[in-house]
Amino acid sequence: MQRVLVGLWLMLSIAFAQVCDAEEPLSKRQLPSSYRYVFIIDTSASMMGQGDGAGRVVFPKVKSELRNFLSRVPPDTLVTIQTFDQGPGPQRSFRLPAQRAELNRYIEGLKATGQRTYVYATLLKVLRELALSSDVATSIYLFTDGQDNDPGPLTMADVAKEYRLRRGAYDWLYYITLGLSTPPDVGAALRNTPGSRALSAAPNQVPRLSEVALRPALIDLGNLFGVGSTQRDLELRTQGGQSPLVLEVSAPSIERHGSFLEVSPEQLSGSGAHSLRFSLRNPDSLPYGSYSASLCLKAGPNTLVRPGALQVKLTYHPPGEYLLKALQTQERLDLPRGQSAALRFRLEGSEWAKEPVRVSVKGLPEGLEARLNGEPGPVTLRPGEELRVELRNNGFGSGKMASPALSVQLPAGSIGAPEVPLATLRQPLTLGEQLLRWLPWLALLLALLLLLWRWTAAQNAPWATVTLVGPPPKCQETTRKLRGKRPVDLGKLFEQPELRGIKLTGSRGQNPQVEYPLHLELKVGKNLLEPKDRIQMGETVTISEGGKELGNFSLGRIRGR
Incomplete structure (x- = not known):
């Protein structure tokens, strides 16, 4: 009797090992x-x-x-x-x-x-x-x-x-x-x-009681077009007796087209992460599209497996092409502190771009805030959907530049730009900040202007007075100031054409030098002055032409200097 029962137990073990528990829930339940x-x-x-x-x-x-x-x-x-x-x-x-x-x-x-x-x-x-x-x-x-x-x-x-x-x-x-x-x-x-x-x-x-718990309940293989195989991890937690777990793929929707989905290794044991390789055989006969399969998990009758089957999904089609297109282009954007700007994009895709993409913002400096469709992000977009990016400057730095970009996480095996640049942002300087920035240059300019003014003033500063007494009988007396380092023409200074050519050149603290045309005579007392002679302050110089007196002049010091 004992042998009969042992044989029955063994037969039950084999029977249970050949059943993929179709009743076990798959990915729709947590x-x-x-x-x-x-x-x-x-x-x-x-x-x-x-x-x-x-x-x-x-x-x-x-x-x-x-x-x-x-x-x-x-x-x-x-x-x-x-x-x-x-x-x-x-x-x-x-x-x-x-x-x-x-x-x-x-x-x-x-x-x-x-x-x-x-x-x-x-x-x-x-x-x-x-x-x-x-x-x-x-x-x-x-x-x-x-x-x-x-x-x-x-x-x-x-x-x-x-x-x-x-x-x-x-x-x-x-x-x-x-x-x-x-x-x-x-x-x-x-x-x-x-x-x-x-x-x-x-x-x-x-x-011997045994339990095996597995995660995840859904295995997404992605797009196997042009790849043929892919690898995924399966987490096992074993309890009680150690019972080998046999793996087998059931994929009627794939097999009816003459293709096959295989998994290796075909047997697992022990707790921990196990790497599985799924391979699509004879894929050329498989029409483009999405497919699902079951990964059946088989063990002896005294081993409880949760879940008894895992859902496997995959796609087989040319790679989807994605483009996050800017609806308004703005390469550079001035964004004052406390203000916001909005940029709009639309996700476009090819015929096989059907999976959602995940979009986030990267390269944000501290003080610059971004919201995607009103949320902090990341957000999920499907082809045809629009994305509104709102950028708010809370103060990322006066005069500083920032070049944030949209990071696009594409579905596995698809084609597209992983990064889309946003506008280059600049926080403009306020009027006060601009003045502070230019203050050193303004101070330097002011100093230069002051030096120029002083130089100009020095060039035109009076260095003596000249008093002209007209010829008798009127003997009209007129006083002017001698300025600058250039020769001063007394004819022009006193508006007397007959005195033109008499030029005085001097500076403060020095006796001036005199020049005059040859048709005139200049005397100090009875002494005739030669051209280039110097005149003492207070001396009276008589001017005559052909024995006729035209007047005289004398030099005096500038008071207070």
């Missing part, structure tokens, strides 16, 4: 964020070999398997233990890993001394008390070495109906019989119940 384990344990005396006629003691092995399976669980896992015999027994819950020591002590203290096996009543109680949660994956494991012998009207069909009503997306129910075949009513009720499985262990044996 993967669970936490886990809950419920162990429903038969504590009737037969579990300790009493009354079964064979003396098979399996209860200690059940407890050992519980400790082994729960030795490594995700953080914040809830574990509930529900015992039963003639009806549901005590129930205790533990939060792991914080309460692991308490859990182990409780498992160690469990005893199997009951008389009957009320399986269905206990299952219904547990199912009705479980709080429904879409983000918690619940695994229910029932261990029993007998069949339900409750005289009441409950059936396994009632249990299966309640389970179908309450089952979450990633919940599983394992009905494990120890040392006997699965009861026919149990097998019939669970055969068409999603997320359930009946296991039968050989006499005096307890199956």
Whole structure:
């Protein structure tokens, strides 16, 4: 009998290993964020070999398997233990890993001394008390070495109906019989119940429980046109016994065209990240378009795999070409502090540019703010959609320049510019800032003007006075100032044409030099002056022509100098 049961168990293992669980949800549902384990344990005396006629003691092995399976669980896992015999027994819950020591002590203290096996009543109680949660994956494991012998009207069909009503997306129910075949009513009720499985262990044996959790639920291969293969990572978390995981791709929409999608390696084991390579075979016969497939994850019957299948999507077409086109071009933009400017773009694409692109702003200095379609960004755009970029200057620096750009994250395998420059921005100087910037130059200019003025003033400064006394009998007296370093013509100075040619050249503190034409005579007293002679201040110089006196002049000092 034992050999028959072992053979049956092996056949069940092979059968389950060949099934890709089509009932398991794929990418449309979020993967669970936490886990809950419920162990429903038969504590009737037969579990300790009493009354079964064979003396098979399996209860200690059940407890050992519980400790082994729960030795490594995700953080914040809830574990509930529900015992039963003639009806549901005590129930205790533990939060792991914080309460692991308490859990182990409780498992160690469990005893199997009951008389009957009320399986269905206990299952219904547990199912009705479980709080429904879409983000918690619940695994229910029932261990029993007998069949339900409750005289009441409950059936396994009632249990299966309640389970179908309450089952979450990633919940599983394992009905494990120890040392006997699965009861026919149990097998019939669970055969068409999603997320359930009946296991039968050989006499005096307890199956090694194993769970494998995978992420992500959706594998996007991108565009395989001209590539043929691509690599993606798959994260595995194993718990309990180590069971190899067999991978197989199911892709009817691809295979009907004579093409095939393959995955390698075909077998995984152990926790951690695993790199998978997906290869598209015979792609020339595949029409352009988008395709989906399933990555089936197969393991033995005592290994629970979540999810049982992963959705794989891919496209096969020439690369999409994208262009983020500026609707208004402005190579340079003056943006005063506190003001904003808006630029508009439109995303254009070729026939196969159907995926969205992700757009953000790069190269923003501190003080320059950008909003994309009213949001801080990044934003997602599809071909045909417009993008409004609002730039606000909160003060990135007077006179400074900034050259921000749009960063365009394109879909894998597509063609397009990864960066689109925005206008070169400048924060113009205010009038006060401009004055401050030019202040050193203005000061220098003022100093130069002052020097020029002083030089000009020095050039035209008076250095003496000259008093002209006209000829007798009037002897009209007129006084003028002698200025500059150039020779001063007395004829022009006093507007006397007959005196033209008499020139005085001098400077402050020096006796001037005199020049005159040869037809005139200049005397100081009785002494005749020669051209280039110098005249003393206060001397009277008589001017005559042909013995006729034309007047005289004398020089005086400038007062106050």
